[in-house]
Amino acid sequence: MTGQAPLIFGVVEQHAAAIVLSVIVAIVLGWIAVRAERHIAAARLSFETVERINWDDDYIEKRQTFVKLRDNGEGLEKYASTDPPQGVTLDAFTADRAAILAILNDRENTAIGIRRGILDEEYLFRYSRSGVITDWEATSALIIAWRRRRQNPLLFVEFEGLASQWQNNLSYRTSRPLPPLTRTVRVQ
Numbered sequence: 001m002t003g004q005a006p007l008i009f010g011v012v013e014q015h016a017a018a019i020v021l022s023v024i025v026a027i028v029l030g031w032i033a034v035r036a037e038r039h040i041a042a043a044r045l046s047f048e049t050v051e052r053i054n055w056d057d058d059y060i061e062k063r064q065t066f067v068k069l070r071d072n073g074e075g076l077e078k079y080a081s082t083d084p085p086q087g088v089t090l091d092a093f094t095a096d097r098a099a100i101l102a103i104l105n106d107r108e109n110t111a112i113g114i115r116r117g118i119l120d121e122e123y124l125f126r127y128s129r130s131g132v133i134t135d136w137e138a139t140s141a142l143i144i145a146w147r148r149r150r151q152n153p154l155l156f157v158e159f160e161g162l163a164s165q166w167q168n169n170l171s172y173r174t175s176r177p178l179p180p181l182t183r184t185v186r187v188q
Contacts, residue, residue, distance in 0.1 A: 043120040050127060053106070065099035070138040076100060080145035100139070104156055107135060111158035114172050121171055125178050129166050136163030 053059050069076060078085050079100055084093030110132075113119035136159065147155045165172040169180060 038117070042118060043123050045118065046120040046123045049119070050124075059102070059106075062099040062102040065096060066103040066135075069096055069100065070135070076139055076142040077145055080142055080149060100142070103135065104139060104143070104159065107132060107159040107162070108156050111162035111172060114162065115158060117173065121173055122178060125166060126181060129181065132159075132163050133167050136160065 069079075079093075079097050084090050110119065110124065110128075114121045114124065139156075140160070143156045143160070147153050162172045165175065166178075169178050170176065171178050
């Protein structure tokens with residue numbers, strides 16, 4: 001009988017090891033599944049956000065106004081003042097500032113969503129990289145003036161960080177290189 005005891009304990013030990021291994025595998029697979037689901041959810045939210053903005057009349061109007069102001073060659077620094085420049089009505093000046101702020105708030109919100117892992121950075125990088133960088137370059141002097149005027153060095157700092165990282169093809173969230181933008185379709 002004493003010869004059978006080690007065999008029984010050996011079987012029990014193997015059974016316990018198999019249970020522990022099964023639990024570990026289940027935990028790892030569960031963790032992988034949760035991460036994959038989070039990625040899918042972030043990608044879906046990013047797509048839906050972009051799609052909603054593309055069809056939102058108020059956003060379209062503000063974006064058109066912003067692009068017109070951004071691209072007119074005069075710069076946006078004059079909007080740092082609370083007073084309209086000579087020859088511009090207060091209503092027009094206020095509407096233009098509202099359009100600029102709407103776009104800057106959207107860029108800031110996007111940057112925060114990426115930083116927090118709510119939005120899918122790779123999708124948005126591919127969709128809006130050049131627009132983010134162009135918008136930052138056009139608004140940086142204005143934002144710096146607002147920071148000084150309001151004594152708030154953190155004003156639109158997330159947008160600045162996003163543009164800076166994307167300009168270097170780096171992730172804003174992780175600082176790792178993002179997959180390069182390449183042309184995947186041949187046009188003949």
